[in-house]
Amino acid sequence: MAISLAGGEDQMPIPQFSAGASSGDVAQALGEAGCAVVTGVMDAELRQSIADELAPHMAKARLIEEDDPTKFYPGHTRRVSALVARSPSITDRLVPHPLSRQVCDTHLRPNCEHGYQLHVSAAVEIGPGAREQVLHREESSFTFFPLPRPNIIVASMWAMTEFRADNGGTLLVPGSHKWPADRKAGPDEILSAEMPAGAVLFWMGGTLHGAGANTSRDWRYGVILTYSLGWVRQEENQYLNVPRERMAELSPELRRLLGFDMYAALGFYDPRVA
Template identity: 40%
Template sequence: MPSLRRLPADAPAQTIAAILDTDGALILEDVLSPAQVARVGGEIEPYVEATPNGRDSFTGHATTRTGALVARSPACRELVMHPAILAACDVFLKRACDRYQLHLTQVIRIRPGQGAQVLHRDKLAWGGYLQGIEPQLNTIWAITDFTAENGATQVVPGSPGWAEGRRAEPHEVGQAVMKAGSVLVYSGSVIHAGGENRSDADRIGINLTYCLGWLRQEENQYLSCPPQIARTLDPQLQALLGYAMGSYALGYFTPPLPPGEGPEAVPPDYALGGEAAGWGEDLLAAVSARQKAKVTEG
């Protein structure tokens, strides 16, 4: 069984990117302290416990997936903004974009009895249309220990360079066995999957992923973290969510206000501050009032 390379938490971004290019995945060890792991776990636990199991074999009939983590958890915001991960994104993703963005935030809890997920590449979320471009950098933060018994993520090192139709043989599949507080970093091109949980306890990891700024996000961050919440966050995190131009002409909008009451073609961060704060709520209130008036008139 192949093993993944392991690096210290302060490994250089260039080293991380180089390993992702060849192997497709690696483990950063001891990135979070036990106290930090406990804080993250405490903040997400109520949401995880309220999340039902998946509805198909891919999402997992004994697996829960909980999102909207930026809006729900200050501790998760810190993980999203971790300097080592963003530095790796700068090197790995900016080869194909001006700005990268947050793609997905999700707590994945694999419960006892869950079978192994089918092996796949995450970049296929965009179909087979991206050729010759690496679209994303992904992380799974271990909130519990990841073991061979409890469903540690399966990974096929070296598979980013494989032909699309090649299937991994059992001896080519390794597992991301790691302690709580460590992080699996992997590309969108590497073949991987959730493991089988043969233990009597949950395996919990936080899947935070980043993609090129000109691609559609897997998790719609504007809905998961709407302006009334996003405007309270750090500007860099706001930009990662998508409240910034993806390039010169990617992402602008026009507030749908009555004639003369708003600007035309503004960047998305207009919705977050200054005179713009509350425009969305004001518009909804105005529309609602008009609808009520029509009902009364009718």
């Protein structure tokens, strides 16, 4: 599929901010465009710590060598989830990042008075030769609720390396979070979220997006953290992906954010057993 960096004449661009921008402005732009990039929010030291913590897991992750066009995950890619179990730096510094909190406070909190939760954690490397991922919406598990519906998910992608149109940078369709479910994106409506290493990209649960094709020689590396309303089931099963001992070490705030808490009457437990 051809992608256009500038987009068609009528296509709104992906809003871009730098680190000092007001998080309220970022959240507002995200609500309007369905996506937004903020540069300079993850320094080289933090990226290195994350890369070091994940390196043994990435090395063991099955590299999907052969592409199967019927599969959601393209070939020549590597994915590792359970990042709370595997990376203290992601757990402590990215999952509860103030910018993510602000964006989720704006776009999720109004629909979940008792709080939102981590929905998915995944590190994704896109290798040379990877094809485009099919465009999709993170909210596709929740189509039971008719449109227009309250926002259920906010997604973020933390750039460990540069994201470019030629190395598998995430493709986005700005504005598509307000489209009817069956409207298809034309080539002029699909933009690549180009961003330097250390940036973060946010998108709404209803925004069409997917990993781009990698026609370069470089690997594109990003950390996906998505958040959902506290009353829906998490896509990644944190109860099984976070070992009990690790969970016990976390602050009450972080435990709540990971979904290890009651949401009103949901998820009750007996502390004498748990």
